[in-house]
Amino acid sequence: MNEYKVKDIGLADEGELLIEWAEAHMPVLRQIRQRFERERPLEGVRIGACLHVTKETAVLVKTLEAGGAEVYLCASNPLSTQDEVAAALARAGTHVYAWRGETTEEYYWCIDRVIDHRPMLTMDDGADLVSTLHSKRTEALEGVKGGSEETTTGVIRLRAMAADGALRYPIIAVNDTYTKYLFDNRYGTGQSTIDGILRATAILLAGKTFVVCGYGWCSRGIAMRAKGMGANVIVTEVNPLRALEAVM
Numbered sequence: 001m002n003e004y005k006v007k008d009i010g011l012a013d014e015g016e017l018l019i020e021w022a023e024a025h026m027p028v029l030r031q032i033r034q035r036f037e038r039e040r041p042l043e044g045v046r047i048g049a050c051l052h053v054t055k056e057t058a059v060l061v062k063t064l065e066a067g068g069a070e071v072y073l074c075a076s077n078p079l080s081t082q083d084e085v086a087a088a089l090a091r092a093g094t095h096v097y098a099w100r101g102e103t104t105e106e107y108y109w110c111i112d113r114v115i116d117h118r119p120m121l122t123m124d125d126g127a128d129l130v131s132t133l134h135s136k137r138t139e140a141l142e143g144v145k146g147g148s149e150e151t152t153t154g155v156i157r158l159r160a161m162a163a164d165g166a167l168r169y170p171i172i173a174v175n176d177t178y179t180k181y182l183f184d185n186r187y188g189t190g191q192s193t194i195d196g197i198l199r200a201t202a203i204l205l206a207g208k209t210f211v212v213c214g215y216g217w218c219s220r221g222i223a224m225r226a227k228g229m230g231a232n233v234i235v236t237e238v239n240p241l242r243a244l245e246a247v248m
């Protein structure tokens, strides 16, 4: 019996439909899963994952499990968990500790539960799992072989730890791959940020002045989408080359 803590396990049917929808749009992971089912490359590997608990992450988790891994999942943001998805994963056997609206204390309680299971690999989105392992939970560092970090902020934190000689195991900077920042940051965050603003404000963007701070990979996607929706876009940027690019 898997251990889990989610908002309501009764939401699992709804979560399964959401995961099915995401899976239909993720052909690469589907192919990897088919290979993993045959080859089982992660047999016996315990993975601690601190990621947005969304339908897309669920497809990733199921792929890792198809490869033989045991996955322990907590949220990388207290507000991004889809409770239906967390319930569906928990019902299917994943060890999930996540619900939408966790307090700060609850957020770190969930990370601690993942670490209790002594992960051999970590998957992070913002480096909260890695930094907890390196601060309060150093006794669990010994068995960790490696990890991955998804986002810009997490990679910046890890590079600072590495420069201080504090990082105790190797971590793949997923954010530095072309397939991450050219697509997820630019187009994914470009779209989801606009979506969030529209859901929160329900205003028409056309004709509004829209200020984007920075002209990095996320912000250029946001600026591009806001401009396409008719906003008057102003970019602030401290890097002169990127500022020039924004002007052009």
Ligand SMILES: NC(=O)c1ccc[n+]([C@@H]2O[C@H](COP(=O)([O-])OP(=O)(O)OC[C@H]3O[C@@H](n4cnc5c(N)ncnc54)[C@H](O)[C@@H]3O)[C@@H](O)[C@H]2O)c1
Pocket (backbone or CB within 6 Å): 151, 152, 153, 154, 181, 184, 185, 188, 189, 213, 214, 215, 216, 217, 218, 219, 236, 237, 238, 239, 242
């Ligand atoms: N929620 C998501 O889905 C998601 C996805 C990817 C990244 N992120 C986060 O978004 C943030 C940005 O990521 P990115 O990949 O676009 O980073 P980036 O490094 O590509 O871009 C950041 C830009 O901000 C500029 N900048 C820094 N300080 C500034 C200042 N004071 N004023 C104006 N500009 C300034 C930098 O020069 C740089 O061009 C990070 O925190 C990252 O972790 C979120």
